[in-house]
Amino acid sequence: MTKSKRFVSCVSLVLTLGLVAQAQTTKKPVQEAAAQAAPDKQAAEKDRAAEPTDPTSGDDLGPAPPPSNEQRDEKTPPSPLTPEPNEFPKGELKPPPAEYDQLLSEIAALRSRVAALTTTLFKSKLRIIVETAGDDARITSFVVTLDEGVVFSAPERFIADEEKTVYEHAVAPGHHVIGIEIEREDARGQQYKTWQTSRFSVVVPDSRLLETHVVVEDDSDMAEDFPEDEDGEYDVRVNLRARVTEP
16 A cells, blocks of 8 residues: 555544544533433423313313213212102192091080080170271271180171171170270271270179170271371271170
8 A cells, every 4th residue: 555545544534533523522512401401391391280271271162061960979978958869759648637537526526515515604695796987997807806815807898887796605704805906998098007906804794794885986087188288187996885784
């Protein structure tokens, strides 16, 4: 081999070794940069996964519907307001038992016996007569009580222009209390109303009849005068007269 070829071979070898060294030097910083960037990339992916996702992003359908009962956990207890499967009865209501009708019949018979026994034991009697007066007064409620118990309740549009006997029965002799509870409205203006409760103490003699006459009067002019001149008057009265007669 000549000297010139030997020289060319040496130069080629030197150039090759130089290129290899330069490539290794360039590859090392790139690997180091990639190694340093890898942890940063992993941290960024973790942060992205931890961020809450917006159910409305990307579409206009709104949030996802709640899971159905089948998708819920079977261990989740039901609401206390949820009825049990057999909580409500099925079918029509059953009629009351026969004992119920029998009990009502016995109560009615017992009341009749008490009334008959009272009539037998007591020869004293009490009679209550009512009478109402007032051209423009409409009675919406009229109740008569004896010793705090109701003995008469008038029907709707009750009118007693003439005397009406609403109670007559045997009672124990002695002290009793008659009560009158009445509600009225004016035919000329229904917004003008009166409520009145009166109590009267009476004494029923032994073996005698006590007749009581209750008169309810209403001469009020509130519905007529007050709308015109802003000046009106309620004039309502309940009077009771008692007299003893033979039974």
